[in-house]
Amino acid sequence: MKMRTIMFYSYKGGSGRTVAAANVAAAFAKLGKRTAIVDLDFEAPGLHHVFNAEETPQCRGRYGIQHYLKGDTKLEDLMRDSVIDVFSPQGPLRFEKIPHNGELKFIVASEKVAYVDSHEPEVESRMTRLRERLDEDGTEILIIDAASGVRDAYSIAAQASDEMVIFFRWSKQHVAGTLRMAAYMKRLREYGEPKPFRLVASARPKQAEIDQVPDEAMREALSKVRDVNLVKIRAILTECQADPPDIFHEIFESTEMKLQESVVVFREGVSDYEELARMLIAVNAAGSTSGT
Numbered sequence: 001m002k003m004r005t006i007m008f009y010s011y012k013g014g015s016g017r018t019v020a021a022a023n024v025a026a027a028f029a030k031l032g033k034r035t036a037i038v039d040l041d042f043e044a045p046g047l048h049h050v051f052n053a054e055e056t057p058q059c060r061g062r063y064g065i066q067h068y069l070k071g072d073t074k075l076e077d078l079m080r081d082s083v084i085d086v087f088s089p090q091g092p093l094r095f096e097k098i099p100h101n102g103e104l105k106f107i108v109a110s111e112k113v114a115y116v117d118s119h120e121p122e123v124e125s126r127m128t129r130l131r132e133r134l135d136e137d138g139t140e141i142l143i144i145d146a147a148s149g150v151r152d153a154y155s156i157a158a159q160a161s162d163e164m165v166i167f168f169r170w171s172k173q174h175v176a177g178t179l180r181m182a183a184y185m186k187r188l189r190e191y192g193e194p195k196p197f198r199l200v201a202s203a204r205p206k207q208a209e210i211d212q213v214p215d216e217a218m219r220e221a222l223s224k225v226r227d228v229n230l231v232k233i234r235a236i237l238t239e240c241q242a243d244p245p246d247i248f249h250e251i252f253e254s255t256e257m258k259l260q261e262s263v264v265v266f267r268e269g270v271s272d273y274e275e276l277a278r279m280l281i282a283v284n285a286a287g288s289t290s291g292t
Contacts, residue, residue, distance in 0.1 A: 007161035011177030016202040022050035023273035029104040038107040045109035064110030118155035186240040198248035
């Protein structure tokens with residue numbers, strides 16, 4: 001079975017994308033999937049904080065994924081020195097239980113920032129070799145946590161991905177940027193380079209929080225933000241022939257996740273992140289069944 005590569009992306013920062021990427025990756029492992037996740041946010045890597053892996057030898061080491069892409073270190077060295085088996089007896093989430101066939105390998109980005117030129121021919125081929133290596137090792141799903149915006153790190157992630165999950169908040173700037181990215185995906189389709197994408201509204205405030213706003217006019221305005229923007233989103237998704245032509249999933253924002261970004265999918269009940277993982281698995285299963 002060919003490994004599936006999913007790019008987690010947001011046009012603007014602050015969408016909760018990195019926390020979602022870590023939690024969905026952990027949820028895939030919890031559901032018995034052999035999973036890998038790579039931090040391609042070179043300028044501001046953050047996955048190691050969500051995984052509580054800051055003090056691991058891999059995160060404190062000299063090299064990360066960006067140094068491999070630059071050619072400063074070899075693939076074998078990267079796999080040996082910069083990959084964390086998250087649920088292993090030495091891993092940061094070793095106390096959580098997953099099925100014997102599940103796993104999560106985390107390929108770290110060094111906090112020692114190293115610029116990677118996406119136009120350098122060897123960068124794409126090195127990323128391809130990494131994907132091939134993970135595929136050979138039996139990885140079923142690779143998640144790429146891509147940098148926000150459209151820059152070199154975005155290009156590297158986009159070229160390596162089969163599909164994209166775009167995260168946004170219900171704010172004017174986030175929605176405007178997300179609509180711009182959806183239009184860009186439409187142009188790719190017109191040029192014969194289609195890439196499936198789905199929108200996830202992340203960090204949605206709960207209605208109870210809005211109800212606590214003392215000013216009635218402000219309360220009413222805040223309540224209408226989502227509805228007004230949803231009309232715009234549905235219109236452009238329909239125009240782009242996106243599937244589905246609507247928000248794929250919504251993740252509610254909690255005070256805890258604002259302040260303490262962590263993996264929460266092993267708590268009692270099914271979290272929004274595990275639900276997203278289950279939806280992505282179901283989509284893939286439906287596509288395989290239909291032959292798409």
